Amino acid sequence: MTARDQATRQAGPGGPAPGPAADEGLARRLRALACTAPLHDLDARKANLAGEYGTYAMAEVALAAIDLVTLSMDFDTGADHEEIVARLLPRVAAQAPRRPAAEHERVARWVLDNLINVGSVDRGFRAVYGTFGQDGAYIRRDYDFKLIEEVPGPGGGVYLRTTDEAVNVLVGALDTDVTSAQIAAEVKLDVLISRGRLADAQLAAEQARYRTVQYAETLRRTLETTRRDVRAVDWLRTVPDLITEALDHIADRYRHENAILTNIRRARDEAVDTGHKLRAAELVDIVKDCIRRHTRLQSRLLEAGPLFRAEQDRQAFARPEARAGIDLYGHLLAPLLPLPVERSTRVTDAFFARGTGPRPPGAVRLADLTELLLTPPAPREHLGAELPEPDLVATPDDSRFSDEQLSAALELLQLPEDAPRRLSGLLAEARRADPDLPYLVALLAVHAASPPVGTAHRQGEPRLLFAVDDGTELADPDFGGADLVVGTALLATAPLPLAGADTAAGAGSAPTREAP
Known part of the structure; x- marks a missing residue:
């Protein structure tokens, strides 16, 4: 009997034979579907908008918005909200050119707000999928993710940044290793250029650029976590290995991308067809953008070590805030004891009104408010519930003196x-x-x-x-x-x-x- 037959027999008739590798592959595909679900949901919910919006392909607009935010991101800042809306308007207007400009802007803003998931508590998405545990039991798990998030920027502004899940939606993969994926994309790009398939080469070049953005985003999150708490990041092994690997990776990419750039320029100069020449020129711009991003990433990698040492000194030797505590006896009780009651109650009321913690009101929703209004009050006795008689036990006096x-x-x-x-x-x-x-x-x-x-x-x-x-x-x-x-x-x-x-x-x- 083979191993497959034995696994099938143990699983029972007609049942699956879950294994670690197969189950992990299934979970990756389910998470990949979950990342694309918000885009499909846009086309399903556009009928709820007040107006005729059936002619718009909302998923295409959403992909274009993710693309624009990803390419507009910088290492320290992100994309401007109004700028993304303005750059989305030509694509929206191309789908319905006879519609008014105000409707085009409303569609662009609606798609962008839904990608941010405005209106939810954490502005994220959640999907439920199932996996098999070690004992073969079916377990349901939650997968929380975001596509576009709002982050604070310098000067008090708010910028847009795409997450790893959004980049994975663009390149058609999920949880792919950044280094191996970019090497594969650039090798594929080089082969396609050498064979003259510039249309496919442009898609491969865009995928390589997305991977470069994702690599920089990984480093940016690591440095941001370090600024908050140096103990939350493993700077002894993980981050130094990451920096060394990234610097070696960038050095290899420089040589590879310069060779690709030479081949593209040769294809552009030797092309006779106008479309072929135009596509080669676009490829030159994309590869130049990849080289520029690698240059900026290299400068950030070289600054990572001094930043860690500076943050370590700042956080280790920071002076604790000197806050004087309140002595309830000396500050409140002792001065109030000789005062009359009418004057003491004014002081105690003001003290406890400010001394207790704030009570934020709950977020009122229509469903909660309706339930509260329609729920009958619980019957209560006039004097309240009867208190149980406590069992008092005399504690022994074990003091030495x-x-x-x-x-x-x-x-x-x-x-x-x-x-x-x-x-x-x-x-x-x-x-x-x-x-x-x-x-x-x-x-x-x-x-x-x-x-x-x-x-x-x-x-x-x-x-x-x-x-x-x-x-x-x-x-x-x-x-x-x-x-x-x-x-x-x-x-x-x-x-x-x-x-x-x-x-x-x-x-x-x-x-x-x-x-x-």
Whole structure:
């Protein structure tokens, strides 16, 4: 029994025998059909337009729009929306020359807006197709893609750029390797020119130019991602290999395209037929455009390494934004407690109106609005649903120190501001009162080595406990380390009042000054 017969028997009678290669090929063809679906949908939906638009071939206009945007794209910018509409008008007018010019412009704008998918949330298209998993089960997958997207440009403008899917629609392939596809297209172009088939050679030259645009678009997206986050791009292996491969590719293309250009010029000069000579001249312009695009791509490739290093330094050593946090106790609660209720509510209402996050309203659609209006209200009791009785369990007191020990330690650390003491003396005095008390005193002293001055000032505390290491070693039977100098400091200023306590408009801001 052969492998094919065995696979057919395992699949069952009449069932498919899905394999990884066959299933991947099927998925590629389904995605290719999905990319062309928006173009076919234009001709299906043109009957919904108010007017007689049946004479227009919308798919042809859409392909022309994709072609114009692709060839108008630059490395940093894209195509201008109004310019694309103006260049589409002659093609639209050629389909219906007796129609008014306003109708031609409306058709051009309608086709371009539908290629951008204006009106959808993400301005993209989605297709559903099925594949087989490892266990042979049928799985439905979503394929999201775009044909023409709007991107921000320098100076705050908005430009149009075609995606890889749109270029694949033009050249009749999907997910094709850029390098191998361009080499094949240029070899085909060279063979066609040498045989004098200039009509087919022009199509091959246009495909090679589309692949050049796609190659530059891959590099542009990589650099744009690097400007946002250098960690999102593998600059250790993937991008250096891409740059090296692209530079070698461009060097080979220069030699190949210059040879092609020589053959085209020879065919143009030796041609007798006027149409043959005109087509050869158009081929010269296309190949020159390919050489120009390769030159610009090479300059961008040479700038990619310095750009990565500059972005790495900028993002690694960028200063974090200094934003003072809001202390709810010191900034809001403490200043409001002595105020009357009628004045406090104005401040709290203004604070929470600005302190909570914004609530963007949902996008209202007619279907949602109708459903909301026609849905009867749910019956509710007057006092609401009955709350379940909670099961309260007393938590055990597992703290090491008692409240009496904490009070004794705080009393021991109530030092005069002009008479600091050594930690060793405090530990010896605490040990005479309670054997466990030195551990709590040592913990409070270590915490005082980094006192929260700003928090204590905002919360209105007049005194602050601090500890300083002057290099003296601690001599104690239970503890080691530095014999800290523990003392008490008086804060220089009184607590700041809440800005705008008398006016609700000032309640959203809070003072951020601290004691010196």
